Amino acid sequence: MSGFLADTTKYVNKALKLTDLSDGLANKIITCNSTYTVRFGVRLRGEIFTFEGWRSVHSEHMEPTKGGIRFDLDTHAEEVEALAALMSYKCAIINVPYGGSKGGLKIDPTQWKRAELEKITRRFAQELIKRDLISPSMNVPAPDIGTSSREMAWIADEYRKMHPADINGAACVTGKPPSKNGLVGREEATGRGVQYIVREFFKNPELLKLVKLDDNLSTKTFILQGLGNVGYNLSKFLTEDDDLKLIGISEFNGGIFNEDGINVEHAKKYFSKHKTFEGYPKATFIKDSSLLLKRQCDILIPAARENVITEKNAEDISTKLIVEAANGPVSYKGNQVLNRKKIFVIPDILANAGGVAVSYFEWVKNIRHIRFGRLEKRRNQLQINNLIEAIEVMTGKSMPKKYKTNFMDGIEEIDLIRSGLDDMMIDGFQCVKKEFLETEKIPDFRTAAFKVAIDKIALSYDFIGL
Ligand code: NAD
Numbered sequence: 001m002s003g004f005l006a007d008t009t010k011y012v013n014k015a016l017k018l019t020d021l022s023d024g025l026a027n028k029i030i031t032c033n034s035t036y037t038v039r040f041g042v043r044l045r046g047e048i049f050t051f052e053g054w055r056s057v058h059s060e061h062m063e064p065t066k067g068g069i070r071f072d073l074d075t076h077a078e079e080v081e082a083l084a085a086l087m088s089y090k091c092a093i094i095n096v097p098y099g100g101s102k103g104g105l106k107i108d109p110t111q112w113k114r115a116e117l118e119k120i121t122r123r124f125a126q127e128l129i130k131r132d133l134i135s136p137s138m139n140v141p142a143p144d145i146g147t148s149s150r151e152m153a154w155i156a157d158e159y160r161k162m163h164p165a166d167i168n169g170a171a172c173v174t175g176k177p178p179s180k181n182g183l184v185g186r187e188e189a190t191g192r193g194v195q196y197i198v199r200e201f202f203k204n205p206e207l208l209k210l211v212k213l214d215d216n217l218s219t220k221t222f223i224l225q226g227l228g229n230v231g232y233n234l235s236k237f238l239t240e241d242d243d244l245k246l247i248g249i250s251e252f253n254g255g256i257f258n259e260d261g262i263n264v265e266h267a268k269k270y271f272s273k274h275k276t277f278e279g280y281p282k283a284t285f286i287k288d289s290s291l292l293l294k295r296q297c298d299i300l301i302p303a304a305r306e307n308v309i310t311e312k313n314a315e316d317i318s319t320k321l322i323v324e325a326a327n328g329p330v331s332y333k334g335n336q337v338l339n340r341k342k343i344f345v346i347p348d349i350l351a352n353a354g355g356v357a358v359s360y361f362e363w364v365k366n367i368r369h370i371r372f373g374r375l376e377k378r379r380n381q382l383q384i385n386n387l388i389e390a391i392e393v394m395t396g397k398s399m400p401k402k403y404k405t406n407f408m409d410g411i412e413e414i415d416l417i418r419s420g421l422d423d424m425m426i427d428g429f430q431c432v433k434k435e436f437l438e439t440e441k442i443p444d445f446r447t448a449a450f451k452v453a454i455d456k457i458a459l460s461y462d463f464i465g466l
Pocket of ligand 1: 228
């Protein structure tokens with residue numbers, strides 16, 4: 001068993017010791033139900049290339065199962081199994097009615113042209129679709145490392161071709177472009193969810209006391225690892241909405257540091273254009289980006305990949321709070337060191353659950369075949385207009401323009417999505433916090449999160465008579 005999968009199992013076992021589940025049920029919860037390996041050939045550049053991929057289903061206590069597909073040269077079966085397991089626990093914590101799944105294709109997407117990548121993605125999708133490993137009712141993928149709404153649109157289209165009579169076909173995958181049955185707000189969702197979790201943490205005096213931080217977000221600094229979909233969005237929200245100061249960004253080929261703050265939009269533009277931060281004019285370039293993780297800051301946010309904080313560097317980490325936007329960024333032994341150093345960790349299965357929350361909304365929308373807020377929007381506006389008119393007649397004064405405009409603008413779909421996401425993230429956070437503060441012998445927030453998830457999954461198995 002590889003490091004990531006072994007570590008995930010150790011985290012779960014640690015939480016299981018605090019439950020009274022039978023050994024049999026505990027073992028059922030930990031065990032990955034199935035992992036399908038596929039190898040397929042694609043004719044490209046005048047020759048045949050064979051690709052290898054996986055789709056793992058960790059738990060079917062609820063269906064469909066759900067989890068992203070990553071395109072990454074380093075991916076392998078055990079990594080995919082670990083990620084599928086994290087999906088089961090994540091969905092349970094925020095009450096999304098799915099089991100956990102995950103997929104991976106061993107490929108470096110940057111080495112292929114768009115048309116080639118489309119051909120490869122469609123072939124991979126065909127292999128998974130014909131085994132119900134992509135299906136609106138059985139297994140619903142989403143974007144992850146190396147994939148985006150573009151790949152999801154290709155997958156949905158492939159499903160439509162293979163199942164033209166399935167009226168719910170669009171729900172076979174989430175994270176699609178809004179113009180292709182996707183949902184506004186899905187692309188930003190994981191980052192947005194992390195923002196809501198950070199905000200919630202800073203509203204809790206009991207937790208702030210543990211990390212010796214006050215509740216003023218605008219005086220806090222953070223360092224980010226990975227300026228991809230999740231990292232870019234969350235940095236934008238934390239700096240623009242909450243006034244946090246982004247002082248460092250670590251990328252795979254170098255990083256930047258500026259204690260006066262980094263403009264994330266500017267940095268992203270530069271990195272997208274040059275594919276490196278080298279030569280970035282507004283911060284100091286640091287060739288060995290792993291050094292950035294050790295710099296002093298209030299919050300460290302790994303948003304790249306797993307196993308980046310281990311027993312080798314955890315001793316040198318000098319932040320007070322780590323928010324795991326990536327999946328599995330802290331190894332089991334690394335976590336032990338952080339615990340000893342009293343560095344508080346908000347775990348992945350809570351912090352980055354926003355992606356699957358909004359994926360759930362997208363899936364629901366696809367099955368309902370109508371956008372959120374469609375039926376009630378005009379009716380609500382009419383009611384609000386009547387209310388404003390009544391207030392103005394009764395008081396003899398006209399309502400100040402700024403309030404009037406706010407009221408009359410009405411509620412857009414994105415407002416509903418963010419409101420739902422906020423609610424789910426806060427609910428999840430509060431459940432974990434309660435477990436952490438009230439359960440005896442809970443050593444850390446991660447174990448509390450796993451325990452919350454395990455209890456819910458166990459209950460679900462109980463209902464189906466296992
Ligand atoms: P992405 O491919 O868009 O971004 C990853 C970024 O990390 C890239 O910019 C990449 O260059 C950088 N990176 C890779 N290796 C690095 C290293 N060693 N050091 C520094 N930077 C490095 O992927 P993403 O979708 O943003 O996913 C990032 C993490 O968040 C993954 O762990 C993923 O599983 C997790 N996640 C993603 C979603 C989602 O909705 N996309 C949801 C939940 C969790």
